[in-house]
Structure formats: C-alpha cells, structure tokens
Amino acid sequence: MIAMLLLGAVSWVLRIAFITLLPADRLPARLKSGLEYLAPAVLASIVAVELVALVRDAQPADAGVLLAAGAAIGIVAYRTRNVSIACALGVGVVLILGL
DSSP states (O other): OHHHHHHHHHHHHHHHHHHHTSOGGGSOHHHHHHHTTHHHHHHHHHHHHHHHHHHHHSOHHHHHHHHHHHHHHHHHHHHHOOHHHHHHHHHHHHHHHHO
16 A cells, blocks of 8 residues: 555655656757657557457457457548547447457
C-alpha cells in the first residue's frame, strides 16, 4: 500500500511540475508538433498488442476476420486522419464480433 501511495504521489508531482513549471506554450515548436502524434502512436501500439494476442489464440478463420477488421480500421484511420472515427469503428467492430 505504501508503494502505491508513493507512486501516486510521484506521478502527481510530475504532472503538476510540468503544468506549472513548463506549460505547453513554453515548449519548443518542434516538441509541440511531435506531441501531436503521441496519442495516435500510443493507441496504435495498444491495438497492435491486443490484435496479436487475439490472433495468436484464435482459430484460423477467426484470425482472418480479426486481421481483416484491423486492416479495415487502419485503412479508414489512414484515409480520414481522424482518431475519433477510427475509435468508433473499432468499438463497432468489437460489438459486432462480440455478438
């Protein structure tokens, strides 16, 4: 319990320090432009890890459907350049495949 409280405190202090000591408007332009792609990169890595885990344990036909759904979502995300649309499509695919 003490370790969890310490980790929570350290996390809070780091967040507060970056908000108060180094606000976003003080960041260099190059760093700000790089941060724009942070959320999609994290989302893509989470999707990739989960997709690999699902395909590894699935039957071949199910694995094909999962890979096709992942590819379709990737194509839509690439064409629209909209994370919200890609996420909504992903949720829809999960709901459909879950039925």
